[in-house]
Amino acid sequence: MTTTPVSTSSIEAKKKLFDMVLAFVKSQCIYTAARLGIFNLLQDEGEQSLESIAEKTNTKPERLYFVLRALAHLDVLKQKPGRVFASTELSDLLVTNKGPSMGHFAMHIIEPAQWDAWKVLEDALHTGEVPFERANGKGVYQFCQDNEWSGDVFINAMSFLTNHAVDALMDVYDFSRFETVMDVGGGQGGLIARIVKRFGCKGILFEVPYVAETAAAYLQQQGVDKDAVQIITGDVFVEIPKGADAIVMKYFISAWNDEDAMKILHNCKQALPPHGKIILLQAFVPDLDEPKVAPDGVMPGVFAVQVNVAVPGGGWRTRQHFQELFEKSGFVLEKVVDTQTNLSAMEFGRKS
Numbered sequence: 001m002t003t004t005p006v007s008t009s010s011i012e013a014k015k016k017l018f019d020m021v022l023a024f025v026k027s028q029c030i031y032t033a034a035r036l037g038i039f040n041l042l043q044d045e046g047e048q049s050l051e052s053i054a055e056k057t058n059t060k061p062e063r064l065y066f067v068l069r070a071l072a073h074l075d076v077l078k079q080k081p082g083r084v085f086a087s088t089e090l091s092d093l094l095v096t097n098k099g100p101s102m103g104h105f106a107m108h109i110i111e112p113a114q115w116d117a118w119k120v121l122e123d124a125l126h127t128g129e130v131p132f133e134r135a136n137g138k139g140v141y142q143f144c145q146d147n148e149w150s151g152d153v154f155i156n157a158m159s160f161l162t163n164h165a166v167d168a169l170m171d172v173y174d175f176s177r178f179e180t181v182m183d184v185g186g187g188q189g190g191l192i193a194r195i196v197k198r199f200g201c202k203g204i205l206f207e208v209p210y211v212a213e214t215a216a217a218y219l220q221q222q223g224v225d226k227d228a229v230q231i232i233t234g235d236v237f238v239e240i241p242k243g244a245d246a247i248v249m250k251y252f253i254s255a256w257n258d259e260d261a262m263k264i265l266h267n268c269k270q271a272l273p274p275h276g277k278i279i280l281l282q283a284f285v286p287d288l289d290e291p292k293v294a295p296d297g298v299m300p301g302v303f304a305v306q307v308n309v310a311v312p313g314g315g316w317r318t319r320q321h322f323q324e325l326f327e328k329s330g331f332v333l334e335k336v337v338d339t340q341t342n343l344s345a346m347e348f349g350r351k352s
């Protein structure tokens with residue numbers, strides 16, 4: 001009997017595709033274990049038998065086992081003889097009861113409302129709708145405001161992303177030349193807290209009221225002097241307050257399409273003095289000849305689809321696209337700085 005040899009390249013290609021097609025299983029196992037509090041449990045109480053974890057999470061051991069075993073095969077947990085599971089370096093990053101973590105990020109982007117958006121992606125590609133809005137009848141920000149758990153997880157997910165990137169940014173970008181820096185859409189204030197503490201300038205946090213509600217406590221927790229950061233609530237489409245000589249916007253403009261982004265940039269221009277700067281902090285989608293993977297493993301071109309499914313924006317743009325958008329809005333590019341994460345900075349001054 002003769003067998004046709006399978007070409008190595010075909011095996012490699014299939015390996016790649018198996019991994020991609022089954023990627024959602026990994027996401028779902030992480031999400032489910034995070035929701036059940038299993039990563040917290042193993043870190044707080046140490047290794048446990050399957051039965052003990054099942055009892056404490058009110059789950060059926062024979063079904064839970066599949067999820068825990070898969071997580072162990074992915075090194076997220078460690079499985080020991082006797083169906084005992086223990087935490088690992090990866091599961092410790094997913095713990096959600098000790099401040100913002102990657103666990104919040106996982107729960108935010110994998111939560112059912114987000115998942116529902118992916119189910120209607122194909123239809124939405126035909127109609128041009130925002131999948132999240134089609135699936136949930138409202139935008140992400142409104143959804144998070146209306147659903148306490150989702151809102152809390154979202155805020156913590158954003159704070160995690162800030163903490164993840166901020167040190168690498170500050171190592172290469174000097175904010176000390178500014179008197180007052182305003183973070184527009186700055187979440188709980190993690191970035192502005194770090195800027196004022198490290199560079200000694202004053203700060204303004206501009207946010208929508210429901211997110212700003214918890215910001216004062218968060219800033220205090222970060223050791224920020226009470227008068228170092230002013231919290232102002234409002235809507236970027238109505239007015240952005242004056243008083244800062246630099247505006248930072250991190251993962252903010254990317255939530256809006258070009259038309260809305262230009263409205264925001266117009267309001268930024270009104271708020272800034274003539275020598276004022278905007279520092280755009282973003283992951284930039286690479287051009288054809290640029291590396292596809294950022295130093296922290298994020299693929300901006302892939303992540304951009306998630307953003308595009310969730311919010312009405314153009315998703316993450318290339319540097320060139322951002323530059324054109326800012327130039328049309330009366331700004332001129334003065335500097336580009338890359339960091340050791342997916343976050344880069346583009347600094348713009350006002351056109352005279």
Ligand SMILES: C[S@@+](CC[C@H](N)C(=O)[O-])C[C@H]1O[C@@H](n2cnc3c(N)ncnc32)[C@H](O)[C@@H]1O
Pocket residue numbers: 141158159161162184185186187188206207208211234235236237249250251252255
């Ligand atoms: C994608 S998050 C980014 C948060 C933060 N800059 C970060 O990088 O972690 C966008 C933020 O913009 C805020 N936001 C949304 N719409 C806004 C509006 N119309 N005016 C002011 N802030 C807004 C949201 O509440 C949210 O905190």
